[in-house]
Amino acid sequence: MTIDRRTLIAGLTGPALAASTLIAGEPAAAQQAGHPAPANPSLDEQKDMHDRHMDAMNKVLGQGLWGQEEIAMLLYPKFTALDLVAPHYFFACLFGAKVHLVTTETDLSPVPSDLGLAIQPTITMADAPANLDVLFVPGGTEGTLSVMQRADTMDWIRDRGSRAKHVTSVCTGSMILGRAGLLKGRRATSHWAVRPVLSDFGAIPVDARVVHDGNVLTGAGVTAGMDFAITLVELLRGKPYAQALMLQAEYAPAPPMLGGTAATTPADVTGMMGEMFAPLQTQFRALAPG
């Protein structure tokens, strides 16, 4: 197995190794700050550290340490950035995996999300790998309704999804999968506000944060992307790997107040939000295949 140093630096051991590398190249700045610079590790010392870390990881994480997954994450205008960026963190830390940010547009210009923040894609739908280990689709509101009405995008999702080992989504991304016909007979979840609409697409709505049925893995609204991604990492690489990434991401959530579900939110807030989201159910329902 070839160890790709660039992947390594960007991945699981990145912090320690990258830091050594950086200081090796820039000891002067640290010395200027009035502190003794740490010992400047030689290339041999860096290689030793690298080998030690790889040995330690192999021992703890086992055979699943390296993989070659092809992972495609779809960027379409007005997608919800957090739906995608949270899973991306975990996927990009899988040694050896290739994570493609696939634009629905014809060039690689940054794709604007629903809240303005634009992310640069790495590949077009046409150039994306034909066979995927993971197809991932984020959610949104008007952008999601819009992309569900684009034949080119739906054809691409249907094609890649028909062969992907894992067909996945976060939030209303499951509406897109449903529209592509990929959820028929599958238990699935979505954002709470539109979850019941899954049945219009032939799926079985489940009131859960992460739902796994066959090759379909769906997450609930927006922040469920973390719980979703950790579940998928465990499926792909095993539990120790997933726990290593949870620790790296310090994922021990502690919401500062009760909330996040209709049941745990004060009734007046839940009522207001429910009323505002209600029309969205109708709009998604209108796009279910006949």
Added chain:
Amino acid sequence: MTIDRRTLIAGLTGPALAASTLIAGEPAAAQQAGHPAPANPSLDEQKDMHDRHMDAMNKVLGQGLWGQEEIAMLLYPKFTALDLVAPHYFFACLFGAKVHLVTTETDLSPVPSDLGLAIQPTITMADAPANLDVLFVPGGTEGTLSVMQRADTMDWIRDRGSRAKHVTSVCTGSMILGRAGLLKGRRATSHWAVRPVLSDFGAIPVDARVVHDGNVLTGAGVTAGMDFAITLVELLRGKPYAQALMLQAEYAPAPPMLGGTAATTPADVTGMMGEMFAPLQTQFRALAPG
């Protein structure tokens, strides 16, 4: 108070209003799918819905519904994207707030994060507002060590931070604030792997996910950005607003396995990760002001 319709569509009521708008413009596609399109709301009907939602929100969320905060979020090469994108979701849903994505570079090219995903900035440091309500700095590893050695960036952070109402960070972003001298005497947190180093920057390290001391609000590693952001939304706009956004983001986390802290992770995984991260402490420590 002027209601900016564009902000509104992108914000709290976005889903419902945007969906109505979209279908109003594109009823044909829904009809083609073999379903009756929902009634196509007239402009008057849309305005009525808008007014009803605004009334409902005003009633529930109170006086804090609208604001005019100037929020600057720093993008530097190899920052951790999730550190920034999670808080961005919540900040961008504050009605009336201006959220600036400030690049440390001289042009507005997408800034690459540590895991490759690149985000487009909206403004340069030079053009960013002089007086900020919120200064936010994300973390990273080699990119963070690197930016801490750039005089232009540290000068900008020191200047904006000296007047900002809220000086904030997620993950190792607190090392940057510390280097700028903004944490002196403040209780603060950081990624678990480097938290003790905060004392080298004159701060008081606290083993907590979110720490608030005076005008300084810091979050722990990566995924703490959500708990951090909700805390800040409550400070800026009150608890009902924060709960409305938690519900919109469906933030009721349910990690699929125990983990995320050194104590809750299996000892072999924790030991391996601790050893790999250890050198990073030394590197950050070397950059503490003398």
